[in-house]
Amino acid sequence: MATALAAEYAFDTEYLESSAKIVKFVVLKKQKEQDATREHELASFEEAMLPHMDAAHNFAKWLLHNEQDAQDVVQEAYLRAFRSFAGFHGSNGRAWLLTIVRNTAYTLLKKNRSADLTTTFDEEIHLTGHESASPAMILERAEDAELMKNAIDQLPEEFREILILRHQVDLSYHDIGEILKIPAGTVMSRLARARAKLKEYLTTHISQDR
Amino acid sequence: MNCQDINNLMDGYLDGELDPVTSQKVEQHLRDCPKCEQAYEVEIAMAHAISQAAPYYKAPLELRERIQVSLRESIGATTSRGVSGESPLPVRRPEPVRRGVFFDMPWNWLALAAAIVLAAIVASSFLPRLRQPGADQFLATQLIASHVRSLMANHLTDVASSDQHTVKPWLDAKLDFAAPVVDLSNQGFPLIGGRLDYLDNHSVAALVYQRRKHFINLFIWPRTPGTSEAQKTVTREGYHLLHWVDADFNYWAVSDVSEADLQNFKQLFEGQTLHR
Numbered sequence: 001m002a003t004a005l006a007a008e009y010a011f012d013t014e015y016l017e018s019s020a021k022i023v024k025f026v027v028l029k030k031q032k033e034q035d036a037t038r039e040h041e042l043a044s045f046e047e048a049m050l051p052h053m054d055a056a057h058n059f060a061k062w063l064l065h066n067e068q069d070a071q072d073v074v075q076e077a078y079l080r081a082f083r084s085f086a087g088f089h090g091s092n093g094r095a096w097l098l099t100i101v102r103n104t105a106y107t108l109l110k111k112n113r114s115a116d117l118t119t120t121f122d123e124e125i126h127l128t129g130h131e132s133a134s135p136a137m138i139l140e141r142a143e144d145a146e147l148m149k150n151a152i153d154q155l156p157e158e159f160r161e162i163l164i165l166r167h168q169v170d171l172s173y174h175d176i177g178e179i180l181k182i183p184a185g186t187v188m189s190r191l192a193r194a195r196a197k198l199k200e201y202l203t204t205h206i207s208q209d210r
Numbered sequence: 211m212n213c214q215d216i217n218n219l220m221d222g223y224l225d226g227e228l229d230p231v232t233s234q235k236v237e238q239h240l241r242d243c244p245k246c247e248q249a250y251e252v253e254i255a256m257a258h259a260i261s262q263a264a265p266y267y268k269a270p271l272e273l274r275e276r277i278q279v280s281l282r283e284s285i286g287a288t289t290s291r292g293v294s295g296e297s298p299l300p301v302r303r304p305e306p307v308r309r310g311v312f313f314d315m316p317w318n319w320l321a322l323a324a325a326i327v328l329a330a331i332v333a334s335s336f337l338p339r340l341r342q343p344g345a346d347q348f349l350a351t352q353l354i355a356s357h358v359r360s361l362m363a364n365h366l367t368d369v370a371s372s373d374q375h376t377v378k379p380w381l382d383a384k385l386d387f388a389a390p391v392v393d394l395s396n397q398g399f400p401l402i403g404g405r406l407d408y409l410d411n412h413s414v415a416a417l418v419y420q421r422r423k424h425f426i427n428l429f430i431w432p433r434t435p436g437t438s439e440a441q442k443t444v445t446r447e448g449y450h451l452l453h454w455v456d457a458d459f460n461y462w463a464v465s466d467v468s469e470a471d472l473q474n475f476k477q478l479f480e481g482q483t484l485h486r
Binding site (some may be wrong): 080192 | 215218220221222229249251252253255257258259260261262263264265266267268269271273274276277278280281282284285301326351352355356368407409410411413433
């Protein structure tokens with residue numbers, strides 16, 4: 001190799017040096033262009049998606065009941081969203097992001113499912129032999145933050161998430177349907193059941209408090 | 211409209227999702243019927259309480275920072291991959307000159323060129339493979355979760371039909387690609403219907419087939435350039451997953467039927483799609 005090198009080395013050093021410079025230049029230039037493109041992509045992603053971080057965190061926290069899990073899920077969801085941002089052409093970025101947050105959260109929930117089983121809604125306990133509270137009593141207590149939080153937390157996931165999407169994120173049936181992968185009609189009936197369940201909880205708890 | 215009708219429409223009315231005519235009828239009834247009026251007030255109060263009284267968990271500042279840092283890191287990590295994956299130019303370009311570069315260059319240029327070529331080769335061959343197993347495992351988890359959810363949540367199909375000419379147009383209208391749909395009733399795998407699903411951050415078509423008492427979910431989405439051609443099988447938690455690709459699409463079949471049944475299913479499916 002050394003002889004071959006020496007023989008050809010004599011041939012035209014300058015020409016070869018400059019061609020190597022071109023190679024280097026092309027590679028570096030290409031690299032720079034790609035860096036710039038990635039930077040640009042990130043900037044437009046951040047502009048579109050960072051404003052929804054509160055909504056994402058809020059949703060994750062309601063789904064997971066746990067700050068650390070919620071933060072991990074939101075972070076993971078943002079990274080996943082960025083990776084597939086090029087494929088997003090919809091009009092509602094918030095709904096799109098929340099879809100990813102939800103998928104990520106459910107993946108985690110499924111993993112932890114055995115631990116989570118203890119926190120499901122214990123219907124029997126809440127429904128035994130208490131006199132119902134009147135609508136007036138519900139109206140009176142509805143602004144009680146602690147009571148509302150506990151009530152929502154006790155709901156089964158499918159009811160909790162739909163109430164949050166409707167009333168805190170303020171999404172339309174269409175957008176909720178996209179996130180939950182259900183038709184708009186099902187959104188309406190599920191919301192009706194979720195509200196009935198919530199009312200049931202409030203009713204029994206208010207009358208127990210008395 | 212009677213009170214029962216109003217009760218059924220109350221949620222749609224509350225959410226402003228009724229058409230104007232129906233909405234007006236509900237409004238009229240609420241004005242005339244104190245009982246429904248009060249029920250509606252309770253609904254309003256609860257809606258208001260969820261949006262105002264219940265906590266809204268804002269993202270803490272440190273999470274915001276953490277996410278921005280990790281996004282930035284992710285482009286740092288992907289740029290080296292980008293050189294090989296997205297544009298073949300920098301890798302290919304040196305090749306015609308390379309013989310010259312290798313044999314004729316002063317050592318410092320040689321080293322530099324070698325480093326560039328090596329980096330490109332490493333980036334092109336090594337990194338994607340490093341990434342692959344983790345990504346597959348993650349996808350497999352998602353696929354099984356989708357399959358299980360579809361059976362659990364009583365949401366096996368969005369469009370229930372054994373007629374491929376019903377299922378296909380329905381899916382085509384919902385997706386930005388036209389997934390192949392075939393009925394395999396005569397071969398023992400009747401088509402039950404289709405569904406939209408969401409995997410790996412994109413919408414996918416899910417076709418549902420039955421095998422005796424079992425269901426097979428077949429997930430289909432467009433193939434991206436560079437997808438490996440290799441057929442894959444994964445067995446996990448009692449489910450079998452079978453992956454294959456054709457010229458246009460990725461396929462993942464998920465089921466609790468035997469692996470042999472799944473292979474058989476794949477061959478039948480492929481046989482039918484090739485003939486069109």
